[in-house]
Amino acid sequence: GNSVTQMEGPVTLSEEAFLTINCTYTATGYPSLFWYVQYPGEGLQLLLKATKADDKGSNKGFEATYRKETTSFHLEKGSVQVSDSAVYFCASIQGAQKLVFGQGTRLTINP
């Protein structure tokens, strides 16, 4: 079955630092890939998505590129803000099926 592996956290950065959160997937075919963000005490918000190889998803300054050759979907942001502090989940899905999540990465941005 499908699986998703994220870099272990927590990750602590200073404001305006560059962010990378690694995500790799395994799948029998070509899943759609997502990044979700969960702020403290809240639900999961869809941050960005990519549905096929070489697609780049982007939103709120975050980007991730679907790399078939490395089965990766790393999340990046050029300059993080304190308000980006949250837990980030990488996830995959094939067809109209369940989302398979990575273990989540807790990000803390210090002023």
Add this chain to the structure above:
Amino acid sequence: AAGVIQSPRHLIKEKRETATLKCYPIPRHDTVYWYQQGPGQDPQFLISFYEKMQSDKGSIPDRFSAQQFSDYHSELNMSSLELGDSALYFCASSTGQGPYEQYFGPGTRLTVT
């Protein structure tokens, strides 16, 4: 834009009691998913419905049951509650057509004492 609605937002029950969680999907979404998130863990899939029929089943205990109604809302029924059932329960909805991105509700925090 309308979002997924879940009720109640918080629920406190005692061991061996029952609980019912409700989910109202985004209008025109015909697929509903239920996930359970324990403290510090990633969400785990429980069950899903498409057009009122169960479409997939995950690690849902036999003590739990769910259904989707004619108006597409869904209910998760939990009986003989155990301390380990304390968690956040999320409902998500999507359309039955690609790319199947799922939109999550705010969750119901269930505490079993």
